[in-house]
Amino acid sequence: MSTDSAKYNLPDEKGHFGQYGGKFVAETLMVPLDELQQAYDKYMQDPDFIKELDFELQQYVGRPSPLYFAEGWTNHVGGAKIYLKREDLNHTGAHKVNNTVGQALLAKRMGKKRIIAETGAGQHGVASATVAAKLGMECVVYMGAEDIQRQAMNVYRMKLLGAKVVPVTSGSQTLKDALNEAMRDWVTNIDDTFYIIGTVAGPHPYPAMVRDFQAILGRESREQIMQHEGRLPDALVACIGGGSNAIGLFYPFIDDATVKMYGVEAAGDGIETGRHAAALCAGDPGVLHGNRTYLIEDKNGQIIPTHSISAGLDYPGVGPEHAWLKDIGRAEYVSVTDSEALQGFHDLTRIEGILPALESSHAVAYTAKLASTMNKDQIVVMNLSGRGDKDIHTVATHEGIEL
Amino acid sequence: MSTSASRIGQRFQQRLDAGRKLLIPYITAGDPKPEITVNLMHGMVKAGADIIELGVPFSDPMAEGPVIQKAMERALHYATSLSDVLDMVAEFRKTDNETPIVVMGYLNPIEVMGYSEFAAKAAKAGVDGVLTVDIPPEEADDYISSLKNKGLDPVFLVAPTTNTERMAQISRAGGGFVYYVSVKGVTGAGHLNTDEVSDKVEQIKAVSKLPVGVGFGINDAASAKRVASVSDAVVVGSAIVRRIEENATNSDKINSEVCKFIQELRAAID
């Protein structure tokens, strides 16, 4: 992006987005990561693989997902026209499956018999268990013990699908610890195991590979908004956990300078309370989980436990490409508190009859703020990354209701 | 053997010349509480340690098995920081100017301190080598030059998955010794295959002038003996840390149990 005419073309061959990204892993993983990179490069050029991927995304996932004009909500907010990219309508109920289908098909081509995954909200775990069931592969999902409590329904779903769910009791017992444990499994079982990382984190090539598998939702959005409106949107909005649904939406628009991009992080109880998960808004650069990025860390470089009402955003890091997009000013990163997200959850449910995931509710809340400051002939596309059925218990508990 | 004039290089040379394989025990600094660490280091030297590997606690130790993970959690309970670890080394150096110390940990605490500030402080404290698990040579240009500028040896890992091309690259980048990770897995894993280790050590030696230490799967005197017979040094971590864990509430017993175990290891490899 150094000159206006240059097309965005990152990461470099070492997996760097400027100073971010890279491959910060123990030596045992270096050669396997190279092998993964080679397999990925090879199959993404292989018409047979692409055909299989496209077929599964259409027939199994249900793509393309609609880009829905939320007229009632637009009127309620009173500003820009709001379109929702309906990733909640995908099989398994979130964008996560776009990536798991891609990685699982790759795993199959690489001859791996066993897949492992980490999960926070359980959506990525469910999506991994789902494709593993379909492809007849063994599946082990690592999940923080605290998240297992919060997401009981998804845990049971994974078990129904035949996956083994391993509770992680080390550290803060949430998503970051599940990722640590999955990495430990991977180095131990490197010969027959494929690690499906659920977001644009981890060592190269994961951030680029997961982005590429998610970018289908951005490409579709681009085509669909051209059909609906005959022009590009003025702004894109997506929530940020590790950042996969957001980069999936942003990526095909990066070279379109008129399209503003907003990533919405979880401010939890409020950034000023220290109980949040907003790495880009309130963190500093560091190295964790195989890449250099913004982290929520203390002055000694220890990772600080995060907080968000939404398990899928409760992560102290963020994909390295977002760190870069922030530094160069191409995307703007903002945050939304638990209570604002809950308000968004209720609003969209009541006004549009669409129950958003608590993760996506962060994007809902910010979209309402943003759109209300824009005028009526402007357009916002928001990624509705997942459906909220899995969160009903959390919302009810929060509101003092026993189900 | 190594031409390095560093304390690590010299110690390898002297010991190997004398026909003695090196014993490198690992403990996590600050485990189970910061006050005991320096004493324990001295005790380990008396019991027969040739080099000490001192772990820097980290919140997300991705390469550790449960035993060292818990050690780090105990140390972090007292907020043992990288600076604290360097202070412990300086304290140790007041009465031991001979025994080389390798600080082992994860990159983020060093990143946050800054590579050159870390290197200056570590050298001043009396650290000899730095082993950072999650920085491969590909990412390490600035890190290596900062360390080497201050006379510190960057110790790198070689794994069972490492091909010979990378072995050569790692050996060129590194200093002190090459640390061969003897199993695919995390620290404290079992199933070490001595024949495989022997093959790999030979492969490393074919491309490297550095001595080779082996660690990760060595949990008793018998496995230490077998590995010492095919390498220059054995690194023992989880088996020592387990003895600290079992006696966490009794500092005297930690010292005596750990030292007794090191004596057993010493006797087995000599």
Ligand SMILES: Cc1ncc(COP(=O)(O)O)c(C=O)c1O
């Ligand atoms: C519905 C939904 N949206 C968003 C996220 C956050 O992940 P990412 O930032 O990678 O899209 C999750 C993660 O579990 C999720 O389930």
